Amino acid sequence: MKLIKKFQIYFNQQHLKKSGDGGKIQIDPNKLIPESLRITSVGTHFYRYGIHIYCPPCIDNDYSRNWYYNPILILLMKSIYLFRSMIALFISSEPDENREYFIYLGDYMYCIGAKTHINLAAVCYVLLGICLLLLTSYNYHRGIRPTFLHSLDFLAGRKTPSSSYMKNDRYIRKMLTKTRWIINYCEFNARIVGIVSFILSAWPLWFECTIDEFLLYGLPWSFIFAISSFFTLSAYFWNMAYFYILST
Known part of the structure; x- marks a missing residue:
């Protein structure tokens, strides 16, 4: 926790240097946050990354979400891997004759001798991801909107801090620091997960399979x-x- 806190402080200091305000700009709770401190992407991530179908008003009407973040495509990819993992989970690894089935399924878990444990984990976390997507789709079609995002509009300069009952300059700055840090962390981490997952799967299969x-x-x-x-x-x-x- 101390390391994370130090990183947050360092990141905020670097941002202040780049913005040129040095932390001297005063924040008036009854006015929009100064442009140099705004985090304009706040509230857009759920739609941009295909997690929600609902497009918040803060996103321009002419904005076009990348095709690979289409929720239908996301659901399809998750479902394919879910069924693959379920099939591999119930195939016995004892007979050597079954090796070809694991190769057909690209089951790297079989290659490292952890077929049951990792496939079970894969089923659980992919299924949970599918449930999240189905839940947001259900809410969208029922007219239930993620209104909690509106309370963060002041961070992007779309509303004043006082509209979200934020009136203390120190707390507003603290929230800006934490928000900026967590957004950059998620952007970086999500991309790393994709790269690491590919290597994690391809590396064992490379040594187990023929070319x-x-x-x-x-x-x-x-x-x-x-x-x-x-x-x-x-x-x-x-x-x-x-x-x-x-929760901050």
Whole structure:
């Protein structure tokens, strides 16, 4: 916790140096936050990354979400990997004849001798990611909107801090620091997860498979695993990030 706090302080100091305000600009709770301190991306991440279908008013009407963040595509990729993991989970690893089935499924868990444990974990975390997506879709079609995001509009300069009952300059600055830090952390971490997931899957398969098997089965499944992990962990990260921001 001390390391995280030091990192937050350092990150905020670097931001202040870049913005040129040196922390001297006063924040008036009854006015919009100065432009150099605003975090304009606040409230947009759930829609931008396909976690929510609902598009908040803070996003321009002409904004087009990247096609690979389409919730239907995300649901498809997660479902594919979920069923793959469930099938691999129930195939016995005892007979040597079953090896080919694990190769067809790109099951790196089998290659490292942890088929049951890791496939079970994969089923759980992918299923939870699917449930999050289905829940947000259900809420959208029922007209239930993520109104909690509106309370953070002042961080992006869309409303005054006093509209969210934030009237203390020190608390506002503290919230800006934590928000800026957690957003950058999530942006970085989500991308790293995709890269690490691909390596985690491809590396054991490379040593277990022939070149043809790796190209036909290992490589495609490693890409699917990386994409599925990226989408699933992104949903986790951003939900926890906004919970962290709101709980400060």
